[in-house]
Amino acid sequence: xxxxxxxxxxxxxxxxxxxxxxxxxxxxxxxxxxxxxxxxxxxxxxxxxxxxxxxxxxxxxxxxxxxxxxxxxxxxxxxxxxxxxxxxxxxxxxxxxxxxxxxxxxxxxxxxxxxxxxxxxxxxxxxxxxxxxxxxxxxxxxxxxxxxxxxxxxxxxxxxxxxxxxxxxxxxxxxxxxxxxxxxxxxxxxxxxxxxxxxxxxxxxxxxxxxxxxxxxxxxxxxxxxxxxxxxxxxxxxxxxxxxxxxxxxxxxxxxxxxxxxxxxxxxxxxxxxxxxxxxxxxxxxxxxxxxxxxxxxxxxxxxxxxxxxxxxxxxxxxxxxxxxxxxxxxx
Amino acid sequence: xxxxxxxxxxxxxxxxxxxxxxxxxxxxxxxxxxxxxxxxxxxxxxxxxxxxxxxxxxxxxxxxxxxxxxxxxxxxxxxxxxxxxxxxxxxxxxxxxxxxxxxxxxxxxxxxxxxxxxxxxxxxxxxxxxxxxxxxxxxxxxxxxxxxxxxxxxxxxxxxxxxxxxxxxxxxxxxxxxxxxxxxxxxxxxxxxxxxxxxxxxxxxxxxxxxxxxxxxxxxxxxxxxxxxxxxxxxxxxxxxxxxxxxxxxxxxxxxxxxxxxxxxxxxxxxxxxxxxxxxxxxxxxxxxxxxxxxxxxxxxxxxxxxxxxxxxxxxxxxxxxxxxxxxxxxxxxxxxxxxxxxxxxxxxxxxxxxxxxxxxxxxxxxxxxxxxxxxxxxxxxxxxxxxxxxxxxxxxxxxxxxxxxxxxx
Numbered sequence: 001x002x003x004x005x006x007x008x009x010x011x012x013x014x015x016x017x018x019x020x021x022x023x024x025x026x027x028x029x030x031x032x033x034x035x036x037x038x039x040x041x042x043x044x045x046x047x048x049x050x051x052x053x054x055x056x057x058x059x060x061x062x063x064x065x066x067x068x069x070x071x072x073x074x075x076x077x078x079x080x081x082x083x084x085x086x087x088x089x090x091x092x093x094x095x096x097x098x099x100x101x102x103x104x105x106x107x108x109x110x111x112x113x114x115x116x117x118x119x120x121x122x123x124x125x126x127x128x129x130x131x132x133x134x135x136x137x138x139x140x141x142x143x144x145x146x147x148x149x150x151x152x153x154x155x156x157x158x159x160x161x162x163x164x165x166x167x168x169x170x171x172x173x174x175x176x177x178x179x180x181x182x183x184x185x186x187x188x189x190x191x192x193x194x195x196x197x198x199x200x201x202x203x204x205x206x207x208x209x210x211x212x213x214x215x216x217x218x219x220x221x222x223x224x225x226x227x228x229x230x231x232x233x234x235x236x237x238x239x240x241x242x243x244x245x246x247x248x249x250x251x252x253x254x255x256x257x258x259x260x261x262x263x264x265x266x267x268x269x270x271x272x273x274x275x276x277x278x279x280x281x282x283x284x285x286x287x288x289x290x291x292x293x294x295x296x297x298x299x300x301x302x303x304x305x306x307x308x309x310x311x312x313x314x315x316x317x318x319x320x321x322x323x324x325x326x327x328x329x330x331x332x
Numbered sequence: 333x334x335x336x337x338x339x340x341x342x343x344x345x346x347x348x349x350x351x352x353x354x355x356x357x358x359x360x361x362x363x364x365x366x367x368x369x370x371x372x373x374x375x376x377x378x379x380x381x382x383x384x385x386x387x388x389x390x391x392x393x394x395x396x397x398x399x400x401x402x403x404x405x406x407x408x409x410x411x412x413x414x415x416x417x418x419x420x421x422x423x424x425x426x427x428x429x430x431x432x433x434x435x436x437x438x439x440x441x442x443x444x445x446x447x448x449x450x451x452x453x454x455x456x457x458x459x460x461x462x463x464x465x466x467x468x469x470x471x472x473x474x475x476x477x478x479x480x481x482x483x484x485x486x487x488x489x490x491x492x493x494x495x496x497x498x499x500x501x502x503x504x505x506x507x508x509x510x511x512x513x514x515x516x517x518x519x520x521x522x523x524x525x526x527x528x529x530x531x532x533x534x535x536x537x538x539x540x541x542x543x544x545x546x547x548x549x550x551x552x553x554x555x556x557x558x559x560x561x562x563x564x565x566x567x568x569x570x571x572x573x574x575x576x577x578x579x580x581x582x583x584x585x586x587x588x589x590x591x592x593x594x595x596x597x598x599x600x601x602x603x604x605x606x607x608x609x610x611x612x613x614x615x616x617x618x619x620x621x622x623x624x625x626x627x628x629x630x631x632x633x634x635x636x637x638x639x640x641x642x643x644x645x646x647x648x649x650x651x652x653x654x655x656x657x658x659x660x661x662x663x664x665x666x667x668x669x670x671x672x673x674x675x676x677x678x679x680x681x682x683x684x685x686x687x688x689x690x691x692x693x694x695x696x697x698x699x700x701x702x703x704x705x706x707x708x709x710x711x712x713x714x715x716x717x718x719x720x721x722x723x724x725x726x727x728x729x730x731x732x733x734x735x736x737x738x739x740x741x742x
Contacts, residue, residue, distance in 0.1 A: 079474025263356050
């Protein structure tokens with residue numbers, strides 16, 4: 001089956017939107033195309049739409065453009081989309097988002113559809129083994145309570161068990177969920193408040209939330225999670241030299257493609273200089289992933305990060321030479 | 333021909349987008365096999381689809397265009413926009429809207445009826461053969477239901493809408509927002525989400541390889557072949573020298589690395605009578621072929637071999653190699669190291685030898701594949717033992733070289 005089809009296309013989507021919203025004046029149409037189309041769609045799509053010999057879908061009356069269709073446009077769910085949805089019915093994570101009633105209805109509606117794939121067709125071979133337990137009914141209940149609060153902008157009373165220390169009770173407003181395919185875990189970003197005073201942003205592992213209850217807490221101030229995340233970005237980017245040995249450049253570039261980075265290739269040395277930005281919380285993870293590349297990558301800066309690499313490498317060199325290099329000081 | 337934002341074939345832009353995102357250092361001259369005008373047009377298109385996401389910088393070798401994004405901050409994959417750029421004719425779009433409008437009353441019609449009624453409605457004459465072709469195409473896509481009435485084939489709008497599938501829409505936005513980024517062929521979720529008109533589901537994705545979507549057509553053909561028990565003729569481009577090769581395979585499984593960002597097709601290569609792995613981003617084309625009796629046996633054999641596979645490579649025989657790593661751990665302050673051995677060790681055994689000393693043991697087909705992971709424990713590895721001494725020696729050699737790089741005594 002063909003995935004690249006105009007029925008899923010941006011232009012079809014935008015034109016359907018215009019036909020649904022009609023009557024519109026030209027400026028309104030341009031605004032809609034500007035918001036939903038590509039960068040140059042206003043120049044390419046509008047003239048076609050206004051040309052009766054090209055796309056005779058609108059008619060003009062007194063400066064307004066009316067749809068010539070009898071009904072607002074609809075696009076049924078395609079066979080490919082149905083078989084994709086059917087495959088998802090076997091994914092345990094679907095139960096986090098939909099209720100049993102919704103799932104029963106969906107399964108019934110798709111009973112004659114072949115799933116696009118079976119779960120066993122795809123193996124995530126290096127996924128961590130201690131992922132969240134999606135089959136746990138309590139996990140599902142807590143997840144759905146958080147999802148509802150996220151949608152409604154409400155606070156919840158959460159009991160959280162941090163890796164170290166005692167259970168903590170607090171009133172949190174869920175702001176965003178985050179899923180890691182590597183960890184197979186969900187985290188929730190929250191804003192904590194106490195007596196209507198903001199107590200900071202928190203990142204909580206869903207599996208460590210032991211109980212969820214209603215909360216009467218409120219906070220009416222401005223929240224800026226993106227700004228907070230920006231402030232938690234590394235102060236300066238890592239400066240790396242990646243060599244072509246063992247296909248290092250390609251391996252590194254693909255593995256770190258989810259990070260913000262800038263690279264420059266030096267034909268003479270056949271190596272690449274890369275500036276890489278990361279969230280400060282992820283520093284240890286970045287460090288050990290770079291260690292995994294061995295001598296293919298050299299960290300050039302900042303000095304503090306070079307020192308972290310150096311410390312581990314020299315400790316290992318000492319251990320490898322039979323010395324007592326390890327002193328229990330490493331964070332991971 | 334005048335420049336257009338839309339393209340006829342997706343593979344025309346696939347390589348450019350991959351290079352802009354993955355490498356980001358190539359200049360126009362590095363795309364030497366294409367003409368400068370082709371490069372300029374493709375760059376302009378991608379710029380138009382991605383907006384501010386695409387950036388450029390002057391480098392010694394020329395202007396380098398790159399896509400630099402922190403994927404963990406994105407509400408949705410910006411590369412999906414490329415999948416919505418298929419070009420079409422004036423007739424295609426006119427027919428699309430009038431046809432679905434005509435059939436939305438639920439009454440089935442045959443091709444002649446549709447052609448006549450369309451002429452009345454849109455004051456444009458469509459040839460019967462054109463209408464027939466579009467009806468057939470939309471029937472195959474599932475937009476129209478087909479039913480025989482006497483000797484004639486009639487068409488009606490499919491009743492399968494998002495409203496019919498989800499009468500209660502609670503959670504639908506988050507459901508599509510999540511699986512529209514994480515499931516295989518996730519771009520389909522974004523198509524569906526586009527129809528709901530809902531905004532940001534406030535779900536983000538860490539360790540997220542947005543580049544994967546560029547291989548979604550390849551992935552779709554593989555999934556369909558797996559489902560239908562088909563074989564595939566596969567055109568592969570070597571990552572090393574760019575040479576193309578064609579072979580016939582029985583597809584067995586998709587292997588996804590959530591850490592390195594690579595995805596592989598594991599398949600029985602019929603000409604070499606062994607299992608091979610093909611990176612999805614190196615597969616240029618696939619042609620489905622009929623399956624044959626006995627192909628299921630390859631799949632069963634692959635499952636057996638996968639039990640001892642560390643990575644995607646499957647060996648020709650069942651021989652395994654023993655490997656163990658002993659690490660020093662401060663148990664009081666570093667319990668997460670022991671946790672790492674358990675969760676990242678892909679089923680290996682973890683045992684405490686003595687206070688502060690833990691051993692990880694596994695039996696795998698290829699110890700060499702494990703060594704990148706082993707190196708992440710650098711600084712606390714007390715001993716490595718096993719059947720593949722070459723892989724172990726290479727680790728120690730790497731440590732020596734790294735010590736040299738970072739200024740230690742070698």
